Amino acid sequence: MYTISLNTMKKAMIATAVTAVLGGTVVGGGFTVPVAAAVNVNKDAKAGSVFAISDNATLKAIFQKGLAAAPNQAVTQEGVTLTLTDLIYDSNELVAGIRQEGGTVGKNGSFMDQTRNVDVLINGKKLLFDTSIIPNLEDTDTALIYLSKGAMKQQIPDKFDLTLKAYANGVKEPFIFKVQVNKLGTLLSLKPGVSKKNNKFNYTVNSFQMTALTMSLQVTFKGEVPAAAKSKVNNPERMLYDLVDEKGNVVSPWGKPFEKVKTSGTEEQNYSAFPAVPKSISVKPFTYSKDASGKMFKDKQGQWAKTYYKDLETKITVK
Incomplete structure (x- = not known):
């Protein structure tokens, strides 16, 4: 079992929080946002925030804590208006909330045209991300765009100008947000170093x-992982790592089951955040x-x- 003290870390976090509000801006949430805007977005969940009505508990918590930016940038093309309501980014993922007016909702429940890629430019340079567009089936005028770094090793600065190009159903031109x-x-x-x-x-x-x-977990590993119980595939499998906090919250890594199996190396597995530290x-x-065809069994x-x-x-204890 690995133990680490949080005393030094807490002092650093307090210092960061104090610095974040100097100069009339809130920086700690990941974006430079006027203080007044951050306060207003917390007061009224009905003001248009897509994070606030999402079924993603992490995004709801981020909204409630005032950590997300609220750009509220509206772009209109051919009578359709898309508004960028929320935005947050860390080194693993960027999430944007989009609300629409005047557009067409497709059979998949989304007003966004998923046959065309979401383009992302960082300081004017186009970069590649693993992209998911998740419509809100309870409010089909809203959607979330998830951009994760995937396997691409891209150098992204801590502060940058983002250009986001998205497409709506039936509209030729992109909706461009900056x-x-x-x-x-x-x-x-x-840095536990536990083996x-x-x-x-x-x-x-x-x-x-x-x-x-x-969250991200980096591990160095060696050896073959035998086929899982009940699996009809005899080939070695990729070892994955669930993380569980002291309250029993379980998170699983993104996307890794479909990557090539390796018998040694160092890799990073990424997760949605726990509700609290x-x-x-x-x-x-x-x-x-998996079954004989390689398809996943279901429980x-x-x-x-x-x-x-x-x-x-293994268990890592944080004190």
Whole structure:
């Protein structure tokens, strides 16, 4: 078990919070936003915030804490108006909230044209991101755009000018938004160096980082992971790591099951953030079960079935 003191970290966080409000701006939420705007967006969840009505608990918490920017930039093309209502970024992910008026909602529940890519320019340079557009089926005039860094190694500064080009159904021209962005601050940064092994596989947790938006776990590993229980595929599987806080909140990594299996190396797995800075983090290695065709099995809850490796589990305690 690994233990770290938070006393020094808390002092740094307080200093950052004090600095953030100097000069009439709020910077700690990841973007430079006028103080008045940050206060107003917290007072009225019905003012247009897409984060506020999202079913994503992390984004709701970010909105309630006033951490997201509220650009409220509106662009109109051919009678359709898209408004960029919310925006937040850390080194792993950028999330934008979009509200529409006058557009057409497709059969997929989205007013956004998902046949055309969302273009992202950082300081005028086009970069590539893994992109997801998630419509809100309870309010089809809203959607979330998730941009994650994926496997691409791209150098992005802590502060930059963002150009976001998105498309709406039936509208030829893009909707172009331009915003100045500051990276969201880190809430927790650990370098545990803790290792676990069995007779076939070993790994070391090199680092863990958490912001209000995402978390990342870097591990170095070696060995083959046997096929999961109930799996009809005999090939070695990719080892993944669930993270569990002291309250039982469980988060799983993004996208990794479909990447090429390696028998050694160093990799980073990324997650949505816990609701609060944890007092402890349990690392639970697992693999997914697959049928003969490589398709994931599902459990009784309709989720992909997992096989956990209890002899490889470890716990990091934060004091």
